[in-house]
Amino acid sequence: MIPRWITIAYLAYLAAPIVLLFVGSFGDLWLNTLLPTGATVRWYAEVAADPSFRRAFSASLFVAVMTCAACVAIGLPLGYAVFRARSARVRALARMLYQLPVALPPLVLAFGFILVFSSDALPWLGSVWLLIAGHIVLGLPYFLQTVVSDMQRLGLRTLEDAAESLGSSGLQRFLHVVLPALRHSVLSGLIVVAALSIGEFQFSNLVSGFLNRTYPVVLLQAFYGATGFACAATVILLALALTASVTGALSARGTARFATARAGR
Amino acid sequence: MRLRRELLLAAPAALLLAGFFLLPVAAVAVDALREGTLAFTRVFALPAFWPSLAGSLLLTLVAASVSTLIGVAVALHLSRLPERQRTLLSFVIALPLTFSGLIVAYGFILGYGRAGFVTQLLGLAGFDAAVIGKALFTPVGLAFASSYYLIPRVVMGILPVLVNFDRAQMAAAESLGATPSQAFRQVMLPQVAAPVGAAFCLVAAVVFGAYGTALALVGTQLHILPLQLYSLISETGTDFPAAAALALLIAAVCSTIMTTGEWFGSRHERHL
Numbered sequence: 001m002i003p004r005w006i007t008i009a010y011l012a013y014l015a016a017p018i019v020l021l022f023v024g025s026f027g028d029l030w031l032n033t034l035l036p037t038g039a040t041v042r043w044y045a046e047v048a049a050d051p052s053f054r055r056a057f058s059a060s061l062f063v064a065v066m067t068c069a070a071c072v073a074i075g076l077p078l079g080y081a082v083f084r085a086r087s088a089r090v091r092a093l094a095r096m097l098y099q100l101p102v103a104l105p106p107l108v109l110a111f112g113f114i115l116v117f118s119s120d121a122l123p124w125l126g127s128v129w130l131l132i133a134g135h136i137v138l139g140l141p142y143f144l145q146t147v148v149s150d151m152q153r154l155g156l157r158t159l160e161d162a163a164e165s166l167g168s169s170g171l172q173r174f175l176h177v178v179l180p181a182l183r184h185s186v187l188s189g190l191i192v193v194a195a196l197s198i199g200e201f202q203f204s205n206l207v208s209g210f211l212n213r214t215y216p217v218v219l220l221q222a223f224y225g226a227t228g229f230a231c232a233a234t235v236i237l238l239a240l241a242l243t244a245s246v247t248g249a250l251s252a253r254g255t256a257r258f259a260t261a262r263a264g265r
Numbered sequence: 266m267r268l269r270r271e272l273l274l275a276a277p278a279a280l281l282l283a284g285f286f287l288l289p290v291a292a293v294a295v296d297a298l299r300e301g302t303l304a305f306t307r308v309f310a311l312p313a314f315w316p317s318l319a320g321s322l323l324l325t326l327v328a329a330s331v332s333t334l335i336g337v338a339v340a341l342h343l344s345r346l347p348e349r350q351r352t353l354l355s356f357v358i359a360l361p362l363t364f365s366g367l368i369v370a371y372g373f374i375l376g377y378g379r380a381g382f383v384t385q386l387l388g389l390a391g392f393d394a395a396v397i398g399k400a401l402f403t404p405v406g407l408a409f410a411s412s413y414y415l416i417p418r419v420v421m422g423i424l425p426v427l428v429n430f431d432r433a434q435m436a437a438a439e440s441l442g443a444t445p446s447q448a449f450r451q452v453m454l455p456q457v458a459a460p461v462g463a464a465f466c467l468v469a470a471v472v473f474g475a476y477g478t479a480l481a482l483v484g485t486q487l488h489i490l491p492l493q494l495y496s497l498i499s500e501t502g503t504d505f506p507a508a509a510a511l512a513l514l515i516a517a518v519c520s521t522i523m524t525t526g527e528w529f530g531s532r533h534e535r536h537l
Contacts, residue, residue, distance in 0.1 A: 006335060006338040006339060006342070007342040010416065011357070014360070016376050017368070017369065017373055017376055021368070021371065021372050024375055034382060035382070073277070074277040077277065077278065078277075081272070082275070094275075097282075098282065100286070101282075103519055103520045104516055104520070105476075107495060107512075107515075109286070109289060111508065112290050112512075115293060115296055116289050133281065136285070137286045140282070170270070198365075199363060201365055202475065206498065206499070216367050220367060223370075227375075230371060234367065234368055238364070241363045242360065244363055245359065245363055
């Protein structure tokens with residue numbers, strides 16, 4: 001009985017900020033009244049016309065896409081190597097190592113970046129590639145977690161052994177067995193990485209250069225201006241996160257169905 | 266031969282992690298310890314250090330306790346629902362996991378800030394709106410806002426454990442004369458205590474090191490350690506060794522809490 005009431009109250013707590021942001025973004029004036037007065041879409045038009053928001057939006061998309069590409073290009077091979085490792089101790093150690101960034105506050109990582117990459121030897125601070133490298137470090141653990149646990153659940157090794165006994169080469173197995181079997185979990189891992197990268201503020205706020213500030217970094221400045229503008233700018237970020245969640249849930253269902261189909265063979 | 270192939274596959278990611286994770290962390294540690302313990306002494310002497318430590322501890326304790334309590338209650342309710350309903354509700358509850366801390370901050374200003382919707386409603390109901398409107402900008406208010414993205418982490422961590430819990434044990438205990446609360450405390454709680462502890466540690470570590478929501482809510486005036494580090498870094502003419510010492514302290518506390526959580530988690534796995 002008590003858990004049900006707590007859940008209902010919790011859902012109201014969960015919905016309130018989202019609803020208020022949407023309401024505020026369409027309100028003409030919101031100043032010391034319970035709800036805004038007048039309806040308008042001009043705040044969205046203003047955000048869309050704002051050059052710094054436009055630049056930030058494309059910078060965020062570019063960083064997210066590059067981060068995802070890197071996760072596939074270097075994360076997938078790492079996950080596969082960890083999964084294939086013979087000794088359980090090596091697997092556990094590798095997993096512990098690549099999960100380390102989760103335990104480190106992004107603020108501390110950002111400070112480390114400032115120390116290392118503002119030096120004369122490595123003067124990269126402010127470049128978009130450095131920002132992307134940081135996003136990869138922050139996103140990789142979540143990507144690997146999704147993909148490696150899927151490799152274990154699917155019994156990938158059995159599939160590969162079957163392919164090997166039929167005379168396939170390592171590369172053939174990777175391209176024709178491993179990748180197709182993992183497509184759902186790679187997709188859901190990438191959605192998580194993209195969502196984290198687009199919403200990331202704590203690291204980017206210190207490391208991004210003036211010309212490649214990401215959307216959340218620019219968004220903070222909007223909080224000091226008109227309520228409607230701030231709401232509309234926040235709702236855009238919120239909409240991106242919601243899209244990622246819906247796509248992620250759909251692809252997770254795909255993963256579950258695929259695993260069930262394999263298990264029920 | 267096999268080993269070499271695996272090393273080759275792992276090498277690119279390992280190199281990236283070495284250059285952009287281990288190297289920066291090592292730089293922080295080296296900078297902090299370069300003058301022995303002097304940098305730490307300077308950190309402890311900062312006028313805002315002890316209030317910030319107290320603020321961070323209060324924030325972490327309140328946020329992690331409240332999130333764990335609410336998260337366990339919500340997960341308990343969800344675990345009793347039919348699977349379709351549970352899947353749908355889990356999806357809704359997981360939404361804040363991908364939200365930026367900034368979304369949370371502005372949404373809470375609209376709801377509970379000085380002229381917030383809920384603040385004004387409570388004012389109409391006879392409460393002192395001025396007091397409520399200020400509460401959001403204290404460590405406890407920040408804990409209330411941070412719980413927004415912490416509770417989903419607790420629910421997602423605990424839910425599988427509760428779903429797999431065999432309810433026949435509760436029925437057996439009750440048929441032997443235990444009250445529902447006795448059955449909960451003496452049969453269920455001991456079995457789920459380890460994962461609950463792990464979830465508590467995870468959210469405590471996250472909230473202890475976070476500064477995004479706090480910065481967006483109050484700026485740097487609030488006394489918590491990550492905000493103090495942030496202002497040390499962004500000020501001009503910064504004492505970098507002192508900032509590094511503070512960063513090392515924060516990282517050490519976070520990883521200690523996280524390791525404790527892992528230990529709880531591994532205890533549960535052995536129990537299975």
